[in-house]
Amino acid sequence: MLQNILIRNIAIANNIEIDWSPGMTSISGETGAGKSILLNSLSLALGDRADSTIVRHGESRAEVVATFNVGRIPAALKWLKERDLDNTDECILRRTISSEGRSRAFINGQPVPLAELKTLGEFLIDIHSQHAHQSLLRSDTHLRLLDEYAGLTPLRQTVKEAWLAWQGLERKYAQLRQNADEKAARIQLLQYQCEELANLALAPGEVEELDTEFKRMSKSESLLRGAHAAESILNGDDEPTAVAALKAVLHELKCLDDPSDSLKSAYSLIESALIQTQEAGHDLQIYIESFDFDDERRFLVEDRLNTIHELARKHAVASENLHDHYYQLDAELNELTDSDAASETLAEEVELRKKHYFAAAKKLSAKRKQHAKSFEKEVIEKLSQLAMPGAKFNVAFEEQPKQASNGIDAVEFHISLNPGQPLQPLAKVASGGELSRVSLAIQVICAEHTTIPTLVFDEVDVGISGATAEIVGHMLRSVGAQGQVICVTHLPQVAALGHNHCIVKKQHTESQTTTNIVRLDSEQRISEIARMLGGIDITAQTRAHAEEMLRSHSQAH
Known part of the structure; x- marks a missing residue:
């Protein structure tokens, strides 16, 4: 409230x-x-x-x-x-x-x-507009009003959720079927590419290792020649070498009989240089011995690198990324292959969701038809109270050509306003004043059955007057007695x-x-009802009439 x-x-x-406050509150x-x-x-x-x-x-x-x-x-x-x-x-x-x-x-x-x-x-809260009668010209409104009257909004929501679940999966499955040919071609390509790369059997880091080995083998002769020359300078057999020279220097210094610090320092540094030079010569010998002029190995490495680079160009990736590229393609192939099985599962799920939707929709349809009869009866009773005693009212059902989120029913209100006239669609029969009274009758009926505690009626009494207006007031007061009604009105009989x-x-x-x-308090309310009755000039008679209206209504309720 x-x-x-x-x-x-x-x-x-x-x-x-x-x-x-609870009850009916008039606003004027x-x-x-x-x-x-x-x-x-x-x-x-x-x-x-x-x-x-x-x-x-x-x-x-x-x-x-x-x-x-x-x-x-x-x-x-x-x-x-x-x-x-x-x-x-x-x-x-x-x-x-x-x-x-x-x-x-x-x-x-x-x-x-x-x-x-x-x-x-x-x-x-539920607001009933003064223009609600205009929406009665649209048949989509009729289905909503019947569902509100019958309290079927929760079941209608269940149908909507079932519909959305079904349609969502249906679209996904249709997309899968539409892409089936493209997927088959992609699988075929991936199978060929993965087989090609699998046969290559490229190991992680192999490209870098082969490239380093090939470069070394390609310049092995120049490397060996330079290493031999360097080793010969350090410790050769024929010419004076660096080692021999350093030994000679040490011999000369050792023969000098002088305790000078600088001489001692020089001797120490040359002695250290001799040791390091000898070690360098030893390392160069190991380096030279490591060279193995294996032409067959060189050919194998070169051929392996050529094969790798050719496949890398074919797949438009760097050679060092070819190993990772293979695993990416293999993962995609597995996913697409698995999706075939998923597609079959999805088709079964689509069919299951479809069955759920139709089960809920048929249940909703049955409930609608069950409540339609009492709805028709209550509308006819209300129309009779609103000075339309000969009216007949019918809820016409048709099956929708396409299923929808609101179910399988298409509903249209048919009415006959005069005895002997056939029932016809509401939009083709009722005039403006008649339509507003039909709308009011339906709104009041729906309000009587709603679970929403606060209802607002915004000048829904447009187009009526006199005794009919008082009947409308009684209808709204009756609804208000069960909860809360806020009614904006220009009619004193309603207010x-x-x-x-x-x-x-x-x-x-x-x-x-x-x-x-x-x-308004009691006195102010008399004045306002009198204003609504008599306009600007309020006479004693008008005021007495207003007071009598209020007193009779308070005694009646």
């Missing part, structure tokens, strides 16, 4: 706060007083779109805060708990809109996406039947115009 609404800086509403006011601001603000709190034009001129931000008691709304409590947004039985929806057009939404103080606000709002009454007033000063919502 709606407990409180706070409206700040929306259009000409400066600062409005009002508490709401002169044309242009700002009744639409209340409904627009409530819609904003429930997640409707908004732009910066709604922000009061000169202000930086508009705000709406709606407080609900959700203690008796299990669906809302469950939804809040699943998202860790529950806050005992009180739920606060808050919406802000900046003058630059930025919008933010909050549930119990936690920021949420706007879609979350809208989803939660569907559990809390007088409210358990509570509020008035929307516009106020002017030299600098600004504002609107406000005021709860």
Whole structure:
């Protein structure tokens, strides 16, 4: 139930706060007083779109805060708990809109996406527009209204989920089938490429190792010649060598009889050089001995490298990446090969999802047809009360040519307004005034069967008057007695039947115009009903009539 609404800086509403009570609350006011601001603000709190034009001129931000008691709304409590947004039985929806057009939404103080606000709002409140009769001209509305009346919204959601699951897999399977030829060609290519690379049997790092070996073998003669020359200089047999020279220097220095430090240092350094030169010569001998002029090995290495480089060019990858490339192709081949089996499994899953959808859709269809009869009966009864006693009403079923997310049924309301006339589609028969009364009858019936505790009726009594208006008031009061009804009306017969009454007033000063919502006490309510009855000039007779209307309704209920 709606407990409180706070409206700040929306259009000409400066600062409005009002508490709401159970039962039926009538809202009246002169044309242009700002009744639409209340409904627009409530819609904003429930997640409707908004732009910066709604922000009061000169202000930086508009705000709406709606407080609900959700203690008796299990669906809302469950939804809040699943998202860790529950806050005992009180739920606060808050919406802000900046003058630059930025919008933010909050549930119990936690920021949420706007879609979350809208989803939660569907559990809390249902707004019946004054233009609802226009939607009756569309047959897609008829199916929704029947489902609301029959309380089939959860089952309809189950059908929708089954439909989405089926269609999602169906699209995936169709894509697989469409790509079957392309996939077969790709598998054939991959099999050839993988076989070719598998035969190569390239080891990790082999390319680098072969390349290093081949380069060394290619310049082995020049390397050996240079090594021999260097070794001969160090420690040759024929000519004076570096080792012999160093030994001679040491011999000469040793023969000198001088304790000089510099001489000692020189001797030590040359002695060290001799040792290192001898070691270098030894290493050069090992290096020279390591050369093996194996022409066959050189040919094998060269041929292996040529084969590797040729395959690398063929696959458009670097030779050193050819090993990893093979494993990538092999993984893709395995995945595509496995997908054939997956495709068969997917086809079975598609068929299973299809069966689930039709099972749920047929169950929904049966429930619709079951409740359609009582719906027809109640509509006819309500139309009779609304001064259309000869009307006949029928819910016509056809099977949809294509299955859809709302099931397998196509539904259209047929009506006959006069005895002897055949039933025809509603859009072809009813005039504007008749259509508004049919719409009102259906809306009231749906409201009587809804689980949503708060219902808003926005001037749904347009086009009726007199005794019919009073009947409408009784209908709305009866619905309100079971929960909460907020009814914006211009008819005194309807307003007088409210358990509570509020008035929307516009106020002017030299600098600004504002609107406000005021709860009326008994005397104020008499004055407002009298204004609605008599216009600007309220006579004593008009006031007495208003007082009598209110007294008779309070005694009757």
